[in-house]
Amino acid sequence: MQALGSKSKRLLDDARRQTQQAESEIRQKEAELQREQAKLASSQSDASMLETEVTRLRGRVQDLDSALKAAQSDALAELPGASLAGQAVLYRRKEGWVWSLKRWAKAVDPTHSRKQSQI
Structure with missing residues (x-):
């Protein structure tokens, strides 16, 4: 009978130890997940800022292109034999x-x- 009791106790101890290891792994994976989510949020923020900058620069290029065309038109009008x-x-x-x-x-x-x- 005692042999059955010690065997059950060993099984119970093994189950507790495995549970603790699994819980420890879960905490580690959760911490890793949080770090990766923080990196992702930072990357998304950086991408959003870059997208905003690209949009601003495209607008600036269009403005400069319009100014260039206007200046060229003015220069053509000033040529002899307009x-x-x-x-x-x-x-x-x-x-x-x-x-x-x-x-x-x-x-x-x-x-x-x-x-x-x-x-």
Whole structure:
């Protein structure tokens, strides 16, 4: 009988020890989860701030682009032969904005291309 009692006691002690280990692991995993959640919240906050900054910069680029187009339009209007200046084509390349005034130059001075080849 006593053998059964000591065996039950050992089983009960083993069960308690395993329960304590499991509870300890649970606490460790919960602490790890909280740390990961804090990191995630920080990352989301950083991402939100970056998204706001990107939006602000896109707006600034649009404002600058509009100002550039207005300045270019004003510059075209001030060119000699302004009525012909409307034929100038503005296009964009990797290097930036480039003026294509070939048609305008030929209209103002038909010998323009010949003068360039002589130079």
